[in-house]
Amino acid sequence: MALTENNKQNDLTVIQISDTHLMNKDNLEFLQMNPSATFHAVMKDLQQKYPHVNSIFHTGDLAQAPVPETYETYINFMNSLGIPYYQIPGNHDKAEFFPFHHNQNQVHAIKIGFWTVILLNSAVKGQVHGWIEDEQLQQLDTLLAEHKDQHIIITCHHHPLEMDSRWIDNHKLKNSESFCEIFKKYSNIKMVLFGHVHQESINLWNNIHFYSTPSTCVQFKPKSEQFALDSSAPGYRVLHLKEDGTFSTEIHRIDTLNLKINLEISGY
Ligand SMILES: [Zn+2]
Secondary structure (H helix, E strand, O other): OHHHHHHHHEEEEEEEEEOOOOOOOOOOOOOOHHHHHHHHHHHHHHHHOOOOOOOOEEEOOOOOOOHHHHHHHHHHHHHOOOOOOOEEEOOOOOOOOOOHHHHHHOOOOEEEEEHHHHHEOOOOOOOOOOOOOOHHHHHHHHHHHHOOOOOOEEOOOOOOOEEEEEEEHHHOOHHHHHHHHHHHOOOEEEEEEEOOOOEEEEEEEEOEEEEEOOOOOOOOOOOOOOOOOOOOOOEEEEEOOOOOOOOOEEEEEEEOOOOOOOOOOOOO
16 A cells, blocks of 8 residues: 555544634624524534544634533534534633533643644633633643653644734733743644634744634734724634644635624624
């Protein structure tokens, strides 16, 4: 058998979705968009394009209405797909109801073949900005030391690097320096995935790619001084991960013919 074929079989397809901002009732809107409708359109699109997904990671702000029903509806739907899925909390989520992996507020390492995805909680109760507790930073360091033979993906909700957008950067991960300090000790960290900023971005720092992903609902305008919505469509990120640690990634957006986006909204 040709080596390339063999390699291809081992390639992993991992999906990142983010900022679903789901309500507890299907007919409720968030910033004049129906988050349930756009979420399901995204999920349908990714299943059609990628029938063999290894796992789905949700990088937070799962709920706009953070009540148990919202999370239960999400979990029931995701269970019906038969694809392993994981989620981390965002600033809009409620810790007491949020289904963080195993319901434990600690750093988790999810092994998928030669890759390990690390789940961090950057949400701070009652705050929009992010902060990773010292205890989690220590757990992160320990897990990284234990997974030196794996290719690493780090996930958190908040953006560690600035987005060149004043209002969004006020709400960034405030202790990203201590976070990046740990990264310097390891050469196998390939990327950091996050949401929160409701837009696509790519940054490179110390050979680590930092990627944000569009919301499955409303988008924020890139590089804006003040809060502003963007007319780009809801979307998701796909990652193609190879055994040797190389990867490719792209964003897909759904067809928005039937979506209405009100760009006049001035805050949320
Ligand atoms: Zn959000």
